[in-house]
Amino acid sequence: MAGMSPSEKRLQKELMSLMKEPPPGVSVDAEIAEQNLLLWIIRMEGVSGTLYEGEQFELQFKFSNKYPFDSPEVTFVGNNIPVHPHVYSNGHICLSILTDDWSPALSVQSVCLSIVSMLSSCKEKKRPPDNAFYVKTCNKNPKKTKWWYHDDSV
């Protein structure tokens, strides 16, 4: 383990634990993560009994070498982006723990659980009201967006 930066150490541990004991409906693409520890792809299934049952989503995690002090950059990628009031059609997610409410105590697993719960708690599949405007004007990095977490209910 010598020669690894603290961020790499922690990411490796997280990856091991995620591969060993993944949360239900969540799996990590180990090949991509092992090639580059700073870029993960996580597959997610719509939890049964929710609006997203039977759907498959892909999440992309981009880490900086200041992780866990810096939050990871998390977006939906791939063909199927969930239609959700906090998920823009370009895959950006409006979630406070990914920006302002991030804490080094959080992990990939906890973030995944938060997103699963966010999706599961959705009552109506619709895009955010400012989706079109945001998609036109936003930065590529969702962390650069100044979010208004207007709806805390979900």
Added chain:
Amino acid sequence: MEINCIICSDLFCQSSEIVVNQCGHIFHHTCLLQWIERSKTCPQCRTRATEKSIYKVFFNFLNTDHIVDNVGTLQAKLDGANFKLKLNQKEIKELIVKCDLREAQNIELRELVSELESKIRSLESGVNGLKEQVSFYRNKAKETERLQSEVMTLKSSLRDVEKVQTAIHGTRSEVTEILRNETSIEALALLSATLKKTLIDLEQKNTILLSKVRHTQNDTSKYKRECRTLETTNAELKQNLSDSKKIWDEEKRYLKQKIEELNERLNERKDKSPKPMDSSLQRILTESPAPLPRRRVKLESDGLEMKGSPTVEETVMNIMDSDSPYLQTKPSYGSIFGAKYTTKIGQKKSIFKTTPQEVVPSKPTTSHTVYTGLGGQVNEDYFKFPVKKSSPVGLKRHKSSSSVSTTKFRKLTALPSTKKITDFITAD
């Protein structure tokens, strides 16, 4: 007891500095310091956390150095090693796959390389062939260029030659025009050289012709001279001819006169002499080649001789014919005399060889012998021919012979008898 820092997820150990926030959550000192620089909250419960609100904590670790590797650390180590192993295996697999791929690629590339090499070889051979072709065509091009230049030079020389031809055969104005239009020195030199050559040739021809002309002039002068001489000779001959004609005319006249005279005489003598004698005498006169004056003399002398003695021949004949044994002689003996006297007889009748000279002495008969009555004898056999017929023939002959040619005339003059004629003429 396994306690770890939630920030770095590392286990706490004796050497690590551990801090506790007022909320009771413990962290590595460095980890919490890094976080509270960003946010003055506890990572776990979000209660306020500052450098003043945290305290160092000191654990009393059991001296468990001999059991350094407790279960937790060993598990963590094992996990790490497993993870590493997995990673390495994956890497190895990947590398093997890559290697295979690369090898396959390598083989393909080698095949490609060999293919390309063969292609290169074929192309190189093609290139060489093309190069050869190029060099060949270059050579050809050079040759064609050379030929073209040759053609050009030949054309120019042909033009020059044409000009020269025109210069030789053309009129003077054409030649001057050519010379005026010609700019190249070589062509002019050629022209001048050819003109000079032709000039020299013409001069040579001229000299030859001049010499020929001189020759012909000489010849003409020579021929003229000859002509002149011939003319002079012709004139001389004409003169001679006229002279001789005159002479002959004179002679003719004289002869006529003589004939008349003789006729007169004959008429005078008709009483005394018999007719046969007369006719024979006339025949002698007409047929005698001797000139008339001479004949006359001879006749006169004959007449005188006939009085005294017969001719030697006659005497010989007489002797031969006689029965006297004393006079009998050998024919050879007689022939000697004959030879001596035949000249005399010849003098009488030898001028015309047609005269029957041999006949005369061959058969003389005493019965034919006629006595002239003047004391001489005449053999009648000599004059068998009719008198009147022969006389004009003789005259004609004389005339014809004199008029035919000068050469005959000359011949006649060359004879001794004619000499006598001339003598006689001069004497006359």
